[in-house]
Amino acid sequence: MADLTTEFLGIKSPNPFWLASAPPTDKEYNVRRAFEAGWGGVVWKTLGEDGPPVVNVNGPRYGVVYGADRRVLGINNIELITDRDLYTNLEEIKRVKADYPDRAVIVSIMVPCEEQAWKTILPLVEDTGADGIELNFGCPHGMSERGMGAAVGQVPEYIEMVTKWCKQYYSKPVIVKLTPNITDIRKPAAAAMRGGADAVSLINTLNSITSVNLDTMSPEPSIDGKGTHGGYCGPAVKPIAMSMVSEIARNPETHGLPISGIGGITTWRDAAEYITLGCGNVQVCTAAMTYGFKVVQEMISGLSQWMDEKGYTSIQDFKGAAVPNTTDWQYLNLNYVAKAKIDQDACISCGRCYAACEDTSHQAIAMSPDRKFSVIDEECVACNLCVDVCPVENCISMVALKPGTVDPRTGKVVEAEYANWTTHPNNPAASAAE
Amino acid sequence: MNSPHTPGIVANRLDAETLAQNFADLHAPLTTHEAAVAADRCYFCHDAPCITACPTDIDIPLFIRQISTGTPEAAAKTIFEQNILGGMCARVCPTEDLCEQACVRELAEGKPVEIGRLQRYATDTLINKGGMPFARAAPTGKTVAVVGAGPAGLSCAHRLSMLGHDVTIFDSNQKPGGLNEYGIAAYKSTDDFAAKEIAWLCSIGGITIETGKALGAELSLDGLADAYDAVFLGVGLGGVNALSVEGAEKAVVADAVSLIKELRQTDDLASLPVGRNVLVIGGGMTAVDAAVQSKLLGAETVTIAYRRGREAMSASRYEQDLAATNGVKLMFNVMPKAIHGNGATAEIELEYTATKDGKLQGTGETVRLPADQIFRAIGQSLTMDAGLSLEGGKIAVTGAGRTSRSGVWAGGDCAAGGDDLTVTAVAEGRDAAMDIHATLMEGA
Numbered sequence: 001m002a003d004l005t006t007e008f009l010g011i012k013s014p015n016p017f018w019l020a021s022a023p024p025t026d027k028e029y030n031v032r033r034a035f036e037a038g039w040g041g042v043v044w045k046t047l048g049e050d051g052p053p054v055v056n057v058n059g060p061r062y063g064v065v066y067g068a069d070r071r072v073l074g075i076n077n078i079e080l081i082t083d084r085d086l087y088t089n090l091e092e093i094k095r096v097k098a099d100y101p102d103r104a105v106i107v108s109i110m111v112p113c114e115e116q117a118w119k120t121i122l123p124l125v126e127d128t129g130a131d132g133i134e135l136n137f138g139c140p141h142g143m144s145e146r147g148m149g150a151a152v153g154q155v156p157e158y159i160e161m162v163t164k165w166c167k168q169y170y171s172k173p174v175i176v177k178l179t180p181n182i183t184d185i186r187k188p189a190a191a192a193m194r195g196g197a198d199a200v201s202l203i204n205t206l207n208s209i210t211s212v213n214l215d216t217m218s219p220e221p222s223i224d225g226k227g228t229h230g231g232y233c234g235p236a237v238k239p240i241a242m243s244m245v246s247e248i249a250r251n252p253e254t255h256g257l258p259i260s261g262i263g264g265i266t267t268w269r270d271a272a273e274y275i276t277l278g279c280g281n282v283q284v285c286t287a288a289m290t291y292g293f294k295v296v297q298e299m300i301s302g303l304s305q306w307m308d309e310k311g312y313t314s315i316q317d318f319k320g321a322a323v324p325n326t327t328d329w330q331y332l333n334l335n336y337v338a339k340a341k342i343d344q345d346a347c348i349s350c351g352r353c354y355a356a357c358e359d360t361s362h363q364a365i366a367m368s369p370d371r372k373f374s375v376i377d378e379e380c381v382a383c384n385l386c387v388d389v390c391p392v393e394n395c396i397s398m399v400a401l402k403p404g405t406v407d408p409r410t411g412k413v414v415e416a417e418y419a420n421w422t423t424h425p426n427n428p429a430a431s432a433a434e
Numbered sequence: 435m436n437s438p439h440t441p442g443i444v445a446n447r448l449d450a451e452t453l454a455q456n457f458a459d460l461h462a463p464l465t466t467h468e469a470a471v472a473a474d475r476c477y478f479c480h481d482a483p484c485i486t487a488c489p490t491d492i493d494i495p496l497f498i499r500q501i502s503t504g505t506p507e508a509a510a511k512t513i514f515e516q517n518i519l520g521g522m523c524a525r526v527c528p529t530e531d532l533c534e535q536a537c538v539r540e541l542a543e544g545k546p547v548e549i550g551r552l553q554r555y556a557t558d559t560l561i562n563k564g565g566m567p568f569a570r571a572a573p574t575g576k577t578v579a580v581v582g583a584g585p586a587g588l589s590c591a592h593r594l595s596m597l598g599h600d601v602t603i604f605d606s607n608q609k610p611g612g613l614n615e616y617g618i619a620a621y622k623s624t625d626d627f628a629a630k631e632i633a634w635l636c637s638i639g640g641i642t643i644e645t646g647k648a649l650g651a652e653l654s655l656d657g658l659a660d661a662y663d664a665v666f667l668g669v670g671l672g673g674v675n676a677l678s679v680e681g682a683e684k685a686v687v688a689d690a691v692s693l694i695k696e697l698r699q700t701d702d703l704a705s706l707p708v709g710r711n712v713l714v715i716g717g718g719m720t721a722v723d724a725a726v727q728s729k730l731l732g733a734e735t736v737t738i739a740y741r742r743g744r745e746a747m748s749a750s751r752y753e754q755d756l757a758a759t760n761g762v763k764l765m766f767n768v769m770p771k772a773i774h775g776n777g778a779t780a781e782i783e784l785e786y787t788a789t790k791d792g793k794l795q796g797t798g799e800t801v802r803l804p805a806d807q808i809f810r811a812i813g814q815s816l817t818m819d820a821g822l823s824l825e826g827g828k829i830a831v832t833g834a835g836r837t838s839r840s841g842v843w844a845g846g847d848c849a850a851g852g853d854d855l856t857v858t859a860v861a862e863g864r865d866a867a868m869d870i871h872a873t874l875m876e877g878a
Binding site: 069267268269291292294295297298301302304305306392393 | 466467470474475478480495496499500503504505507508511512
């Protein structure tokens, strides 16, 4: 069995699966249940400054987007940071960490952008014995209206400033959690790095309205007839999050900065994908909120089986393995030519590939009177849409043409050499390929 | 070549091709695509009712999730941790009465998640790859004798081996497997699966099987108790209850279990003789297995005669429907009164029954059916007598299979308590192994 032990910023955990700072990690009771279920670590739900705690709405906090069969694809949420007393939280964190020394316990913090506020709370957090802190610069609802959360994460200078304070007044690792509600994720990541952050974690949730109630004419979740945008998470946001992770991993300025990946991780495969894009571990929330803490058991068994099959003995063996293969469009090989191929034995004749190709793509699939579907190589541009909409796994595949063969669509011989847009004759800015 | 209409008990009623079709896998294995679609329907319920309904407590939602994420091998391990014979149970469990009946989608849509078939998909994947996901603990130096290589004995032996003990299994038959090998309808366990499963199970090591050795003949309980540190009895129920009815001594009244055994062991189904008009007396799975297979062998008519009402039948509704679908006629509230014939059986006379004053009684009204072959499937009984306390004709046990004799455990059909199901036998064998281990390691 592969060893899933993970060391992230020197913080050891028995596996790379941490629970993200969110409702599931709001109190001792939940966190203990999470550890008993097998989670490697938790990021405690965000603490605010001492004093009267924040208040939450008393109506619905979550909205949802369903796939078929009411499968939860995304949840949005308007819950604020912890609404429990600061000292109650701190005492609980201390107790839990003492009882679970082998698990990672990180404390998420969100206080105003004033040095004194951070200088006050950090020693209290340090005293809990927790392994590190995560700065919540991400929540896009409620707290951002008060100049915290995403309002900080959208201003790189603030990120740098607060991160510096944290490094000054706290001795253990500092993780900066980034908001995706920004044009270029590389900027806040670089700012965090300049401030001395030990790592970034991303993504926090996305601004979202999941649905509108057509009777009350208000967005869901509706509270007394009014709604507001909430933070969106779950499987639906994974592609956005992975792209942002890859940008930070690829950016020369931030390359090598440790990343904790967050966004829609539901299965072992999701986690493996994040890790190949450069993450040192992953954080999970929606999967636990949908299926309960036990869901981690599949993540552990699946990742372990896959690593065994691949011959990987530790997370380090494949961490970042996909980063060198993540590039800009302009460097993609334009001499690579593929064609769709339909496995007639696997085909169930639904015709979805035909509808997609005929109506919206390149009219490259032929349909016979007895509902046989076949690819017209002369038209196929290998766009992959037929593969994407086919309901049968591996029924349609993309087959690369061998160099030296003729592409029936263009009549040109497929060349073996790599050639990209930068040298393409149609590119006005092309440099001569010599 | 004979036909279903040939009088008497004859072979070759159907051609080889038809027979092969008739005795093919009752439920074809799921393809990867089918498994993915079936697995998608599982809700991953909390404290799932299906787990509670499983006598071996398999974590069903977890293994189905492991299938849906493309790791059927991990799913198989989840199954085997609780039930090392999960492959056979996937084929023979009355899931319609157990996990699938409890499935919340049965409640929601009348269509449960196909747990049994998904379990088969996962376990077949791993067994076909030949992987044994468990290793033996350090040797304890202890030895255990297991009598009976059926589900209870095999389950017990594997768990003991995992825990570091050396096990010898004795079985009176020529092949190991017990009812898995000899007592299950051929279309439920095809391609010699019982033998393959045993070879896989034993690949953990530390298990020796000695066949052709029976308690009371080659073996004695005293001898085993002297030679081994512990003894587990999983001998099953070797006797067949007799039919006390006028004419029952006629040779053509046969045991249903013998027919089932012959069907499983033959290389040539066409060579097995079967009656034109077959009557099976009984109301359990054995009755259904014998009746359906008689029909599949080419009998023209097959009737199950059961003395109580449908609701009391121990064969599940699914099994009853399987029989009906195959053209078997189910008669309820009838009991055999007399077998008529001149040298050979020709007719059976059944008397209708009714419950009067809480007692099942004949009403006096009778009906005669043509029947040239009669099978009795009215229960099996314990044949072993080794001085152990009995309860209801079976070995009395307390706790995890402890018999009245110290150092001797029992489980499966031969032990009192629990349903006589493969899966129950597996659970009892496993739990007895844990208790044997705890007992042997006391003070160690």
